[in-house]
Amino acid sequence: MTATNRTGAPPVRDHSAKRRWVGQSIRRVEDPKFLLGRGGYIADRVTPDTLHAAVLRSPHPHARIVRFETAAALALPGVHAVITGAEAAQLCDPMPDFGPDPARHTWRCLAAEKVRYVGEGVAVVVADSRYLAEDALELIEVEYEPLPAVTDPERALAPGSPLVHEALESNCAYERSFDFGDVERDFAEADVVIRDRLRWHRSGGQPLETVGAIAEYDPGTGSFTIDTNTLSFTSYLFMAAATLKVPVNRLDIRPVPAGGSFGSKLFANKPAVIAGMCARKTGRRVAYLEDRIDNISNCDHHGSDRVYDVELAMMRDGTMRGLSIDVIDDYGAYIQFGVGHHGNALAQVVGPYTIGSVRYRVRAALTNKNQQGAYRGFGSEVNNWMLEQMVDKAARELGLDPVAIRRMNFIRDFPYFIPTGNVYDSGDYERVLDHALDLGDYAHWRDEQRRLREQEGRYVGIGVITAQERSVFSATEFWFWFDEPGAPVTSTPESVSLKVDATGGITAVLYSCAFWGNSPETMVAQLVAEEFDCSPYDVSVVYHGSRDGLPATGPGGSRTTVMLAGAVEGAAVKIKDKARRAAAHLLEITPGDLEWADGGFRVRGDPERKKTLGEIAIMLHLFKHSFPEDVESGLDASKVFDHPYTTMPSADRKDLGVFYPFVGHACHVPVVEVDIETGAVTFLHYAAVHDCGTLVNPRSLAGHIVGGTAQGIGTALYEEFVYDEDGQLLSSSFMDYLIPTAMEVPELIIGHVETPSPYTPHGIKGGGEGGRMMAPAAINAAVNDALAPLGVRLTELPMTPERILAALRAAGHAG
Amino acid sequence: MAPETRTISLTVNGQPHVAQVEPRRLLVDFLREDLGLPGTHIGCEHGVCGTCTVLLNGASIRSCIILAVQADGADISTVEGLAQGGEMHPLQDEFSEKQGLQCGYCTPGMLMRACEILAENPDPSPGQVREAIASNLCRCTGYQFITEAVISAAARMRATKEEAAP
């Protein structure tokens, strides 16, 4: 248990200052190289002397590995190595694992004794080209002893189920029930309890670029250098050093731009470990670049896969009292992040409503599937969907209007502490709702809905959902699940170094960050420009590798912009402090008589006496003897910015503390038509209003809202990793894993509301995940609204034509 | 025994090339590795996502499901050939202006497809653009700002043409 208990919120900030750069939709500084085809992605870094690895994947969902015949593969000209899982277990330790019991649900880069899902790697070949490596894969003979497989999470939890990890003696990797607030009283006093069972099937980020790594091992220094499109470097990826059996300061992981992530590259360590292992074994530079089938079947980043049994305790007038949630989450064959996804749920479990109590029972089931990882929302989007389904069901059962029932339960006073202990820092939910209904032309579409049903027999539905988008996670959400956590970590820092060169030009160094489609360079450039009154296009932003980088956690939970803002601010304070004292010395005045303005320090009341940052910098760089003895040459500073608002959970876990304090909010209003003969769903209109505090680059955030909504459309209607009863992955390529095209995504009418956070620089909150955190809930609501006259309600995602038609048939409508 | 190779001659971005390739070498790998043009990216290698789109004799093709030997005698255009004399093509510039890219991975293929779209129809409606770019998946943008970029690039290209030949 940690020694220090931080109490209280950070100071409330004054956001009244006029901003010059923050809030401008400038062109992104990153763009030119990508537009010119010089992006420098990992696959672009292959050199003629690089060897290529290919992984042999298991065709069985569950099987013992009996025997390998690798001689023919090794004999193929151009093949340099064949490493089986058994040998890999000697060369490498298990993968870094934040799960509940890594010693007993051990995860390795290649399966050693048995395979646990279709697609799990069992061997790797290294050859002169990927073509040859794949030729060699076909020459490897593997004898398997198939075992019974389990792919249904409830069956996995039932007695007698095949065990995914015998050492665990169960397929339940974690089970616990939490009570927050007075659940018993709220349910006892309720007029009615709304009940439902809901099923959310797994989808995943599936960026167009897969994960890849290029590794070199230097036997002289015993060091690995690995270029890979992972996005988290210094703070946690150092654990990959242990996997590769080298000291941490002998592993340098270097960032490259990533072609999308959506969470799936947050901690992309397995390809790096495989490439590293192969580099050390062959003594050569080795690239392991996943192909699409590797990535779909073996990526370690499938999304949430949940069965919910929920009860919502209500008063007849629509007041929400309490929530009881029983959720089973199918984690697949490993559980690298533990049940952290449920921490994301608990951060905003009551949504924007004054629900007073919550019971949360979570069971993590292991099955013969690829494991879960991170997918935009990280489990909070599922909670949003579940809660909004319950609210709409409550509205229907109580005969209340779905907009009115939400409005009457809105939280209005901030900061607001929800039953779990987390805080919502600020918000104005009414304003967002009203704006969304206006942009969504709600009244018009209600009229249209009626007219189209009566006159043309068409089924049009409108969804109105109001939900939260939390940002900036604390480390506590990964361990407050245990009374005696093994590693109760409390650091989730982000660091920035700012260097002012002798000409006054500024370079910002980022440490656990890479570019993945968000715009960290543009964010930092705008933030630095705001601090120093320069142009964002004059700021140089570089990414630093892991070995000698400052502590930094990387993107996740929409934390990056807020944390970079804090780090930039902190480094800027230090630089301005030194610059002020230097300017004071040069101007022969006391530091207190100077004020920062227009890119330099000037004497208060005598603005002609001034020194620009450039003038100060050249002196500090080159003219040491012009300053007092204690002044060091140069003008640079770093800030390690730790999470600004984390409080510890109580010992009894009835209060989890503050762990996700900067909470935004959104309202989505889609209008859909359901073709009840085919189960096809089309969009007639879609309005989305988001409030994630002050926006650094509004156009950029709007782009993330549209993109996130597009992924939400995929989750709601098209995308699913389908495993059949025998454990075969049926959607193993893009032919069957269906990503929305431009014709499936409507034009979005986007509105922004900005309720600043009182606690962050400029009042920024994170918002990159928001679109996907809302869309599945909104679209399900719209479909249900369309089919309500037929007595049909969908409670399972994705709402494929098959599921919609089956529901219609079950309700007596021929399909 | 070294694998059998074929000789192919083709033009890429206006430059003639003669090369020896294995028949099984995919065009995308030939462009990226043999010709040092890594701007064309690989997304799926089964012809669904369109990330690898280039123009072959002016028509868009998916270079991950075309063999290099099938491009013998062809005139190929890739993203590297779009900018001329240090100036970006209007499509490239408008993609930046409208933020029609986020991670940039689908962007080269999308740009080449957009070239073909505008060559066939210099004045498309947003609906027509959206339907035409449905051939190329984007996982980041949700397609809206891409559509806006193509529309505004089209307007610029029409204006330039009118100025040149009133």
Add this chain to the structure above:
Amino acid sequence: MKPPPFAYAAPTTLEEAVGLLTEHAEAEPRVLAGGQSLIPLMNFRLAKPGYLVDLRNVAGLSGIRRDGDVLVIGAMTRMTEVERSAEVAVAAPLVAEAVGLVAHSPVRNSGTVGGSLAHADPAAELPAVALVLDAELVAAGPGGTRVIPAAGFFQGPYSTALAPDEILTEIRLPVWAGGHAFTEFSRVHANFAVVAVAALVELDGDGDRIRRAALALAGVAPTPVRAGSAERALAGAPAAGAEALRAIRAAADAAAADLSPAGDLHASPQTRRGLARTYLRRGIELAVSRARNER
């Protein structure tokens, strides 16, 4: 996902191409047309031909011409050319409509008519079109040329009447005077069809009755199938008003009842049958409407 190694030739004459297929029979040779179906299979390593005979340089296999009441399309004609052809738009608008639904236009730029027919994907559009038009497919082999009626050409999933050393050279499509409609249900725009329907109707002199109908479905059986019972039910049926709608609905119901489609992750057998019924009805209605409007 790289293809396995193979030997390769790009002959310049049909005789040479056929000769290579015969000569290298033990290598399990395949013909390479546009490659839009074959190369993905090879990238998946589901197809591993030891020899690829590329038809790109063979003269005389491409082109569209009208030969009296028959539209002749060379097997190597790219789908985009068919899609844009004025000749096809007039003589076989059903073909133009169907080709426009094959994947996306980048695929159609390379893909060929012959390639799609010879590949014989049970859900593909062009085989259904060939079947509904009672087309003739012309093949060249070591023994010479033969004409294969569409009804006997498609034998199973990805399986045709072509011998391993035969090459499809052209397809002959009878010109159909009447209304047409090609409609399909796919889950995502331009994705492969779950169910597709090719509908042709010919009206009598007054346009009040259907003289004859030809209907084919893809995606509901191992090969494309004709909806014979529906065709018979529609012969003589009304073409206007509520009676027409009733007759069309009855015909679609009858045809759907004949089907025993397989299920997959996208649609159960029951859903496929329901989609077939729906798209037959919609397709016939559209074809009739077009036939009436053209008068």
